[in-house]
Amino acid sequence: MLMDTPDEILASSAAAGDRAAFGVLIQRHYDRVQGLAWRLTGSQAEAQDLTQDIFAALPAKLRHWRAEARFSTWLYRVVVNAAHDLRRRQATRAKASAGWGDWETARQDEIVADRARLDWLTQAMTQLSPELRDTVALVLGEELTQAQAGEVLGLSEGTIAWRMAEVKKRLHAIAQEGAK
Secondary structure: OHHHOOHHHHHHHHHOOOHHHHHHHHHHHHHHHHHHHHHHHOOHHHHHHHHHHHHHHHHHHHOOOOOOOOHHHHHHHHHHHHHHHHHHHHHHHHHHHHHHHHHHHHHHHHHHHHHHHHHHHHHHHOOOOHHHHHHHHHHHHOOOOHHHHHHHHOOOHHHHHHHHHHHHHHHHHHHHHHHO
């Protein structure tokens, strides 16, 4: 008996909670919805997923159906909107993943640059006197204050400050020499 009932009456019944009417609507329109979804997405797998999502959400959507158009017209509009939403989500994900790739590339470049600077500094420090190397190792490497480094080395804070100024001059000269 329900199989002969027009879609619009079935849709109204389904919106009111009639599961049998909803089941008939699914039987009637499932293949057409999936076919349209396939044409809109170009992918059988995406069409199947989209069709399942549409029919899973259809009971809630039917509550908003006002019977101003034929049910099939309304349902096709639901499919088109779902396909548009899917494309927007895919575009957003693609954009986000592209941005992530750019971020990761920049991060890797920064790691390489940091490693190069550290290698240069390590090599340049071999050209410093042991006293200056000790001072740099404590102040920059161990992040001690100049006063703390002075305590460790048994020197005044002023001497440590002078040594750090000397380190800067010598590293600058080494960098200038390497740039030639």
